[in-house]
Amino acid sequence: MGSLIPGVDGYMYPNEVELQWSVLIVLYPFITGLVAGAFILASLERVFNVDAVKPTYRLALLTALAFLLVAPLPLQLHLGHPERSLEMYLTPHLSSAMAMFGFVYLWYLMVVLLLEIWLDYRKDIVARAETTPGWRGLAYRVLTLGSRNVSAGALAVDDKVGRFVTLVGIPSAFLLHGYVGFIFGSVKANPWWSTPLMPIVFLFSAIVSGIALVLVLYMSVCVARGVPIDMRCADTVARYLLYAFVIDFSLEMLDLLHRVYEADESFKSLDFMVHTRLYASHILVQIVAGTLVPIALLALVQVVSLSESARRGFYAAAGALTLVGIFAMRWNVVIGGQLFSKSFLGYTTYKMEFATREGLLTATLLLLLPFGILWGLVKLLPPWTEETARA
Numbered sequence: 001m002g003s004l005i006p007g008v009d010g011y012m013y014p015n016e017v018e019l020q021w022s023v024l025i026v027l028y029p030f031i032t033g034l035v036a037g038a039f040i041l042a043s044l045e046r047v048f049n050v051d052a053v054k055p056t057y058r059l060a061l062l063t064a065l066a067f068l069l070v071a072p073l074p075l076q077l078h079l080g081h082p083e084r085s086l087e088m089y090l091t092p093h094l095s096s097a098m099a100m101f102g103f104v105y106l107w108y109l110m111v112v113l114l115l116e117i118w119l120d121y122r123k124d125i126v127a128r129a130e131t132t133p134g135w136r137g138l139a140y141r142v143l144t145l146g147s148r149n150v151s152a153g154a155l156a157v158d159d160k161v162g163r164f165v166t167l168v169g170i171p172s173a174f175l176l177h178g179y180v181g182f183i184f185g186s187v188k189a190n191p192w193w194s195t196p197l198m199p200i201v202f203l204f205s206a207i208v209s210g211i212a213l214v215l216v217l218y219m220s221v222c223v224a225r226g227v228p229i230d231m232r233c234a235d236t237v238a239r240y241l242l243y244a245f246v247i248d249f250s251l252e253m254l255d256l257l258h259r260v261y262e263a264d265e266s267f268k269s270l271d272f273m274v275h276t277r278l279y280a281s282h283i284l285v286q287i288v289a290g291t292l293v294p295i296a297l298l299a300l301v302q303v304v305s306l307s308e309s310a311r312r313g314f315y316a317a318a319g320a321l322t323l324v325g326i327f328a329m330r331w332n333v334v335i336g337g338q339l340f341s342k343s344f345l346g347y348t349t350y351k352m353e354f355a356t357r358e359g360l361l362t363a364t365l366l367l368l369l370p371f372g373i374l375w376g377l378v379k380l381l382p383p384w385t386e387e388t389a390r391a
Contacts, residue, residue, distance in 0.1 A: 010346030022358040024074040036177040037210015038064040046166040052236035058383035066374035112169040119162040177206040191266035192337040204248035212322035242298040269344035290325015294318040
């Protein structure tokens with residue numbers, strides 16, 4: 001069969017030649033991971049009282065909201081009949097992890113993220129509703145939801161409720177993304193996915209990607225606004241990024257060592273695939289460029305005294321490479337798990353088209369869309385205080 005079908009080596013079952021999950025399914029866990037990671041970073045200030053990261057608190061919340069609004073779109077585009085997704089609400093299937101995601105998504109969007117953002121911004125929204133003319137003033141008046149009381153007692157209640165919502169949001173963020181790893185890890189027929197560490201690896205890689213994204217966005221926003229970067233904040237965020245990255249990489253290495261030690265009947269097939277079809281994306285991009293280099297850059301800052309400009313450059317490079325590495329990890333899991341035959345006797349390839357429903361252009365637009373939404377949210381609800389706005 002390998003000589004008859006281009007891109008196929010060895011022996012493949014007919015239904016294994018063409019991959020069922022495309023780049024859109026790669027985007028889905030990548031985007032939801034950014035949501036969970038950004039929210040975890042925000043919780044450091046609200047729950048754990050890490051004051052140094054306060055400049056990134058509101059930006060992290062708005063980032064999580066922007067990406068959460070886009071998170072279901074890759075799945076909707078992948079479905080042949082996206083309107084059927086409503087059936088998960090009308091006729092819920094409680095034993096299906098995929099079906100339950102709809103309820104987890106609504107819970108996280110409505111009860112956690114939107115509520116916390118509204119409580120945190122309510123004072124500013126009321127002030128702008130009273131002073132802003134035109135359509136923006138109308139938008140602010142709608143966003144007040146009829147609550148105009150900004151007395152000290154009312155704001156104290158907002159803070160208490162917001163802190164409670166954040167506490168609830170932390171396990172909700174774990175559930176939002178951890179279940180994606182749970183779905184992959186539960187596929188017993190696929191040795192590339194079937195590992196009990198898969199949900200934990202997905203969760204920590206999500207934390208890593210979200211922190212890296214907010215760090216890069218924070219520095220970019222400061223540069224765009226012409227205000228100085230709070231290096232105490234940047235140093236603290238980068239330090240937490242390093243801690244999370246070390247744990248994530250250790251978990252991945254633990255999973256690798258377990259596979260090598262176990263060496264079941266699938267090991268030779270998976271090892272061959274890593275050294276051939278996935279060599280560039282797995283070894284070069286994910287491990288070397290996307291993991292080892294960022295960890296080395298972040299660790300170097302901790303042991304060597306560098307200037308502020310050098311640290312900013314290191315943080316920007318480490319954050320960007322981290323995002324590339326986490327995306328490569330999602331790619332290798334989703335795409336790599338479909339490249340080999342269940343008989344371990346054949347291998348196929350994945351060729352991504354350009355201007356199709358599941359092509360490169362669509363994936364690029366879906367990645368850019370959250371940044372457009374974030375830009376609109378920042379215009380409507382600036383993540384900086386009035387004092388820093390005049391800086």
